[in-house]
Amino acid sequence: MSHALTIEPIGETIPVAEGQTILDACLRAGVYLPHACGHGLCGSCKVDVVDGEVDHAEASGFALMDFERSEGKTLACTARLLSDVTIEADIDEEPDQQRIAVRDFTGRVVALEDLTHDVKAVRLELADGEIAFQAGQYVNVAFPGIDGSRPFSIANPPDESGHVDLQIRLVPGGAATGYVHTTLKLGDTLTFTGPYGRFFVRVSRGGPLLFLAGGTGVSSPRAMILDLLAEGYAAPITLVHGVRARADLYGEQEFSALTEAHPNFRYVPALSSEPEHSDWRGERGFVHEVADRLFGGLFEGQTAYLCGPPPMVEASINTLMRGRLFEKHIFTERFLTAKDGTEKPKSPLFKKI
Ligand SMILES: Cc1cc2nc3c(=O)[nH]c(=O)nc-3n(C[C@H](O)[C@H](O)[C@H](O)COP(=O)(O)OP(=O)(O)OC[C@H]3O[C@@H](n4cnc5c(N)ncnc54)[C@H](O)[C@@H]3O)c2cc1C
Numbered sequence: 001m002s003h004a005l006t007i008e009p010i011g012e013t014i015p016v017a018e019g020q021t022i023l024d025a026c027l028r029a030g031v032y033l034p035h036a037c038g039h040g041l042c043g044s045c046k047v048d049v050v051d052g053e054v055d056h057a058e059a060s061g062f063a064l065m066d067f068e069r070s071e072g073k074t075l076a077c078t079a080r081l082l083s084d085v086t087i088e089a090d091i092d093e094e095p096d097q098q099r100i101a102v103r104d105f106t107g108r109v110v111a112l113e114d115l116t117h118d119v120k121a122v123r124l125e126l127a128d129g130e131i132a133f134q135a136g137q138y139v140n141v142a143f144p145g146i147d148g149s150r151p152f153s154i155a156n157p158p159d160e161s162g163h164v165d166l167q168i169r170l171v172p173g174g175a176a177t178g179y180v181h182t183t184l185k186l187g188d189t190l191t192f193t194g195p196y197g198r199f200f201v202r203v204s205r206g207g208p209l210l211f212l213a214g215g216t217g218v219s220s221p222r223a224m225i226l227d228l229l230a231e232g233y234a235a236p237i238t239l240v241h242g243v244r245a246r247a248d249l250y251g252e253q254e255f256s257a258l259t260e261a262h263p264n265f266r267y268v269p270a271l272s273s274e275p276e277h278s279d280w281r282g283e284r285g286f287v288h289e290v291a292d293r294l295f296g297g298l299f300e301g302q303t304a305y306l307c308g309p310p311p312m313v314e315a316s317i318n319t320l321m322r323g324r325l326f327e328k329h330i331f332t333e334r335f336l337t338a339k340d341g342t343e344k345p346k347s348p349l350f351k352k353i
Helices: 022-028 066-070 175-182 215-230 252-261 287-294 310-322
Strands: 002-008 012-017 046-051 073-075 085-088 103-114 119-126 138-142 149-153 163-169 189-196 209-214 237-243 265-271 303-308 330-334
Touching: 002 022, 012 022, 066 073, 103 163, 119 175, 138 163, 149 163, 149 189, 149 215, 163 175, 163 215, 209 215, 209 287, 209 310, 215 237, 215 252, 215 303, 237 287, 252 265, 265 287, 287 310, 303 310, 310 330
Parallel strands: 002 085, 209 237, 209 303, 237 265, 303 330
Antiparallel strands: 002 012, 046 073, 046 085, 103 119, 103 189, 119 163, 138 149, 138 189
């Protein structure tokens, strides 16, 4: 049995299946609701129930307090409908956001390549048609015998819609990334859902773009930059890709070739722990330090896209803000894992997740 969910202030009504969460139903209908952890822990997806009854299910007592429950609030990522329901949600419409419904996909592994000693490139060819997405978005992949699903950013641009390319770093002690690095083989199939996320380029704003990426955090920027350059984006685009050492760096040939073909694109690989005596002649330091040097500590006029491990994203936000770039010009994708999934962003001035 399904119930009807009306979403205010947009006034749209969608069906919600028995056992389906409000968030899942909205995303599958192409209605974006703010959310982050997806497991009732962080409270980012809090909405007001203005009519009808919901089951709050596994919402944590910290993310949804007793007084909030009695005030009619719920968490969209856990709440199931017990009747027809109307919610009021904080839907902030973005001119550059495309309305793309989340769907289920099956992909066959048609390429599996070591990009470095701990990063694998995985190409999943779609068994069931094409995937529509915006460059920068991610998918949630399920792995055999492993509970839940894991998010990975799509590294290819949207005009390659018959497959998704993923760049997967092995997390020490990680179940899914361990599976990818030890067990996954050509010809295997994996299921996934997507596309998710609001990490896409606000093209309509125009102007110079600064991408700061840490490790496999270069996956989304790769898709975004390939898409922008193919579309003829003419303003300056800078990519700073930070990794620890030379052995961790990948993608230089491709990005260097892009700088030859597109004079408005600048590519800066940066190594934070390369031995002093090595023959590396490029930039040294953390991503935010290198960006600070490149821009002389002043980022006014840029729109920045930050992608990678949370400490890299936090450090970069602080540097950008010190250099006069503010929240509305900074967009982030934090590669959270189960270890840090419940931590809040550390920058007090910066609330975007
Ligand atoms: C939007 C998004 C996009 C991402 N895109 C990419 C990408 O393109 N490429 C990429 O490499 N990564 C990406 N990530 C990160 C990636 O999703 C994680 O590395 C992955 O989920 C780890 O899965 P796992 O099963 O290997 O690790 P898990 O088994 O989930 O464990 C992860 C870590 O947490 C520890 N841990 C597990 N359970 C607990 C617990 N209960 N308490 C404390 N610690 C615990 C483990 O020991 C391990 O260190 C992305 C993350 C997000 C949020």
